[in-house]
Amino acid sequence: xxPITTLCGAAAALPLGNxxxxxxxxxxxxxxxxxxxxxxxxxxxxxxxxxxxxHSDFALNALPRPPAVLVAGDNFxxxxxxxxxVYALLDYGVQAVVSSxxxxxxxxxxxxxxxxxIQLAEAELSRILAALKADPGxxxxxxxxxxxxxxxxxxxxxxxxxxxxxxxxxxGLDDLSxxxxxxxxxxxxxxxxxxxAPWVRPDPRS
Amino acid sequence: MQQAPRNTIEKIRDSHRVxxxxxxxxxxxxxxxxxxxxxxxxxxxxxxGRQLRHPELTFGVADxxxxxxxxxxxxxxxxxxxxxxxxxxxxxxxxxxIGDPRRGIVHVAMPEQGLTLPGxxxxxxxxxxATHGAFGAFAFGIGASEVAHVMATQCLWxxxxxxxxxxxxxxxxxxxxxxxxxxxxIGRIGTGGATGHAVEYGGSAITALSMEERMTLCNMTIEMGxxxxxxxxxxxxxxxxKGRPLAPSGPAWDSALSHWRTLTPDEGARYDRRFxxxxxxxxxxxxxxxxxxHVAPVNGRVPEDADPDALxxxxxxAGMPVEGLGVDRAFIGSCTNGRLRDLQAAANVLxxxxxxxxxxxxxxxxxxxxxxxxxxxxxxxxxxxxEWGASGCSLCVGMNGDQVAxxxxxxxxxxRNFRGRQGPGARTHLMSPEMVAAAAVTGRIxxxxxxxxxxxxx
Ligand code: SF4
Numbered sequence: 001x002x003p004i005t006t007l008c009g010a011a012a013a014l015p016l017g018n019x020x021x022x023x024x025x026x027x028x029x030x031x032x033x034x035x036x037x038x039x040x041x042x043x044x045x046x047x048x049x050x051x052x053x054x055h056s057d058f059a060l061n062a063l064p065r066p067p068a069v070l071v072a073g074d075n076f077x078x079x080x081x082x083x084x085x086v087y088a089l090l091d092y093g094v095q096a097v098v099s100s101x102x103x104x105x106x107x108x109x110x111x112x113x114x115x116x117x118i119q120l121a122e123a124e125l126s127r128i129l130a131a132l133k134a135d136p137g138x139x140x141x142x143x144x145x146x147x148x149x150x151x152x153x154x155x156x157x158x159x160x161x162x163x164x165x166x167x168x169x170x171x172g173l174d175d176l177s178x179x180x181x182x183x184x185x186x187x188x189x190x191x192x193x194x195x196x197a198p199w200v201r202p203d204p205r206s
Numbered sequence: 207m208q209q210a211p212r213n214t215i216e217k218i219r220d221s222h223r224v225x226x227x228x229x230x231x232x233x234x235x236x237x238x239x240x241x242x243x244x245x246x247x248x249x250x251x252x253x254x255g256r257q258l259r260h261p262e263l264t265f266g267v268a269d270x271x272x273x274x275x276x277x278x279x280x281x282x283x284x285x286x287x288x289x290x291x292x293x294x295x296x297x298x299x300x301x302x303x304i305g306d307p308r309r310g311i312v313h314v315a316m317p318e319q320g321l322t323l324p325g326x327x328x329x330x331x332x333x334x335x336a337t338h339g340a341f342g343a344f345a346f347g348i349g350a351s352e353v354a355h356v357m358a359t360q361c362l363w364x365x366x367x368x369x370x371x372x373x374x375x376x377x378x379x380x381x382x383x384x385x386x387x388x389x390x391x392i393g394r395i396g397t398g399g400a401t402g403h404a405v406e407y408g409g410s411a412i413t414a415l416s417m418e419e420r421m422t423l424c425n426m427t428i429e430m431g432x433x434x435x436x437x438x439x440x441x442x443x444x445x446x447x448k449g450r451p452l453a454p455s456g457p458a459w460d461s462a463l464s465h466w467r468t469l470t471p472d473e474g475a476r477y478d479r480r481f482x483x484x485x486x487x488x489x490x491x492x493x494x495x496x497x498x499x500h501v502a503p504v505n506g507r508v509p510e511d512a513d514p515d516a517l518x519x520x521x522x523x524a525g526m527p528v529e530g531l532g533v534d535r536a537f538i539g540s541c542t543n544g545r546l547r548d549l550q551a552a553a554n555v556l557x558x559x560x561x562x563x564x565x566x567x568x569x570x571x572x573x574x575x576x577x578x579x580x581x582x583x584x585x586x587x588x589x590x591x592x593e594w595g596a597s598g599c600s601l602c603v604g605m606n607g608d609q610v611a612x613x614x615x616x617x618x619x620x621x622r623n624f625r626g627r628q629g630p631g632a633r634t635h636l637m638s639p640e641m642v643a644a645a646a647v648t649g650r651i652x653x654x655x656x657x658x659x660x661x662x663x664x
Contacts, residue, residue, distance in 0.1 A: 016515065018397060018497045022624040027605040031271075031282050034246055045626045050612060075398045078431065078497075079624060081333040083246065083349035104402055104433045105333060109349035162365075164228055174351070179359045182225060182232065186361060189224040189234060199454035199462040200236050201262060202321060 001114045003172035004144055007095045009068025011140035011151050012060055013132035017073035021106065024077070024085040038084055039091030042066075062136065066093035069140040069151070071128050074099060076117075077106025086113045096142050098149065100125045111165045112174065116142060118149055118159045128154065144170060211472035214438045215369045215404050218344040218469070222327050230363050237321055237338075238356050239312050239330035240266035240299065242286040247331065247353035248293040258297050259360045265321060266294045266301030269311045271606045274539075274568045274595030278607030297357075308451075310571020310597050313337035313425065313541035317417075318573050320450025324439035324466040329356055334541050334621065336428045340420035341447070342439030342469050344404065347428070367433065368478035370400050373409035376485040381655035383551070384419035385543060385619070385638040387411070388426030389491035393501040395481055401431035403479060406471065411485035412437055417446040418547040425542045426621055429498040438470045492528050492651055493623045493636040495520060500623070502528050504641065504653045519625055520633050521613070529651055531635075534614040536565040536646035537628075538639055539595075540602035543619035544570025546577050548639040552619075553583045555643035555657055556590040562649035565592035565642075566608065568600035592646070604629035617645035 029041040046058050054061045070089070076099040077085060086109045089097065096116035110117045120128075128151055132138060138152030144166065150156045168174070179186075194200065212220070224232040240247075244266070251258070258264055271286040273279040287304060294301035302309040308319055313334055316322050324342035329335060331353040338345035348362065356362055378387060392399070405427050407420075415423065420437045427435025437443075444463060447453050454462045489503035495516035502508065505528075508517070512524045522531075538544075538552050549569060567587050569575040575597050578584040587594050601608040602620035604627065610616045612631025619642050620627075623634040635651065644654035 017513075018499075020497075020622075020624045022622070022627050026626050026630070027603045030243060030605060031245075031286050033249065045630050050630065075401070075431065078397055079333065079622060081331055081335075081347035081349050082243070083331075083351060086349070101398055101401060103431065105347055105349060109351065112349065112351035164230060175363055176355050176358060179232065179355065179361060179363070185225050186232075186234075186359060190360075193234060197462070197465065199458040200323075200326070202452040203454050203458060 001172045001174055004114055004116065004169045006144065007068060007116065007142040009095065009140060010063065010065070010137045011069040011071060011132060012063055012067035012136050013129050014059055014070060014072040015129050015133065018075045018078055019072050020079035021077060021082050021085040022079055025082065025088040030082060030084055034087060037091045038088035039093070042088035042092035059136065067137070068093060068095045069098060069142065070094045070096070071098040071125070071132055074101045074122070076102050078103040081105045081109070083109045083113070086110050086115050090115055098125070098128065111169070114169060114172070116144070116169070118142070120157060120159060124157060211474040211476070213369050213371070213406055213471040213475040213477060214342060214436060214469050215344055215367065215406060218325055218327060219366065221325070224361055230365050232361050233327055233364050235329055235356050235360050235362055236263060236326035237316070237328040238264040239316055239328070239335070240264065240290070240301070240353070241269050241312050241332065242271045242290045244331050244353055245289055245293065246350035247357060248297070250354040251297070251357055256358045258299065258357050261298040263360065264299050264357070265316060266290060266299050267309055267312050267315050268301070268303055270599045270603065272304060272596065272598030273607045274566065274598055274600040275593070280607050283606050307572055310573060311541045311544060311599055313421070314544055314570035314574065317341065317421070318450065318571060320447055320453030323447065323453065323462065324443060325469050329362060333428045334425050336432070336434045337421050337425040337541055339424040339427070339434050339436035340417060341443055342436060342466070344434060344436065346434040367404045368402060370403040370405050370432065370479040370481065371477035372405055372407050373480070373482045374407070374411040374485050375409045375482070376411055377414065378411060378485045378488060381640065381658060382488050382490055383638040383640070384415055384422040385426070386488050386491045387485065388423050388429070389493065389498065389501045389636065390488045391481070391483065392426065392429050392498045393491065394483065395430060397429060397497055397499045398431045400427070403432050405430065405432045405435040406477070407435065407437045408471070413440060416547065417442060418545045421545070422542055426498070429621060439466050490638060490641050490653060490655065492641065493634070494522060494528060496623055496625050498621070498623060498636065504529050504651065529653060531651045532615065532649060533563055533617045533635065533645050533651065535563050535610065536561070536617040536642050537601040538565065538619050538642050539568035539570065539600050540620040541570060542621040543639050544568065544574065544597070546574050548619065549574065549578050549583050552639040552643035553586040555640050555654055556592070556647065557586050559590055559647045561591045561646040563646055565646040566595055566601055567592050568595040569597045571597050601628055603627060604632065610634070617642045617651065
């Protein structure tokens, strides 16, 4: 994972609530491998019609390039646990998603792949959505160390982020290497745990 | 010092905490379930040259890409299933492949085998892992990075999840089901109503539910935004599990049982959020829109202030009645409603009748399919003119050859009515198995209770 400090690029609005993972990446593309990439498939059925032509009424299609900062309605990323929803956004070019709420698993998957999820109060989100509706593609800047977001000429906003996640994102660390350093403690736990509850191991009979 | 009263989730978390670092728990994982979608995690394990820490606590199954009919199998379904087969073999995992009598949808097959047990931590790269909470397990879906993490360490980092208590008292009315209850709760609290929380269910209407019904309810809990749903284990749970092939037996059963009996929430346990409702208020529910919270009682109307985008996609008008809306096809199956009791309930409506629109039935597992054959339920479906397919995820998700055509309206027992979920442009209406059966018979959304009361044609 690449370390993140600041992100700059265009911001655009997807003014829909409950954008679910089937919309971010339809299930039929789930057989792709990570190296094949998911950028073309991101928002596929919102972006393209049945014949593969871009939908003129899909907000992001009007932009010269995909936004680095995507601002969306509440409960973004609800639905399935598919991490490909995060791959798709990243491969498409989105580096941060701003919303008033995110689905749990999506948010966790995002953090593990270096996609920033920025949660703002509903009132703040509505202001941004309105500003971007009037003028899509405003330039945006996210400063992770300072935990600030600036969009166009709007006042700079601050956001909260879990301290552990911030540390991992700033340093490009993954969980697994950290966990493997605790190998001894896992082994000790297992010794005690399976002595107490041997039935946890499945009991193949017959 | 006396310990503070704890809820069930806290008890499970405490007994699985390997360590705590800066507010996050490293939790030990008792069961890790895999399916064809786990290929990303396997690829990472290969790249890093890692082995599974506990292949014997890990089980796989071919479900998402299992075709319900060989005529609809595609290159992709074959590739995905053989990829799982190869990965399972290379990493030493017992995986239920096509033809294995234990195979079925992961959230149906694993409980059937007695792998899902009370008090366990259970994870799977699938959001509906919440289903296993019906047994009093702390069960939740994880993404591919976490799947690889569990493969390598048998552990997972988790911030202590806030716990929401949902109490349902009284009795569900005749003709209303756990599916209706789940949809009614989602209708009240919304798809974000439990975001970030683990839900613990309680109350007289919950303890009265069968294991199958509890699975339906916990399954749909993810649609409330929650990561897991849990019903504390009781005698209903223990009776259901006893004698299952991979459940503990003999003295191990007794020792497990004495542990399981300690898992009920303590008197005075603390919850971060609460919601209560009366079971008697629940009517047969139907979703009209593109989110599970777009739901109304069958005798209700599409709301006047309904989301215009959802209405446009679904081809509906605000204020119109739900009942009487024509459907093009119907589907009975999925991890929500693909169990024997669900099929039985639908068969009660179909018995002696014919379907007016195509109805596809895909049993939740091969074991369910066998039981349905043995009890004559499968014949009721066939005689009614339904297609009796093989078990798997089938039409719940348009990725295995089964799809609803663009613009077609489908009455479905699955759990998600998202745009395109059943295929590009598909319009999904979620409801209970009896309601789907009724819609299949009349070709319109119909209150199943009226059909059940009607005298059957001779
Ligand atoms: S039946 Fe549907 S919801 Fe259940 S596991 Fe399969 S695809 Fe997911």
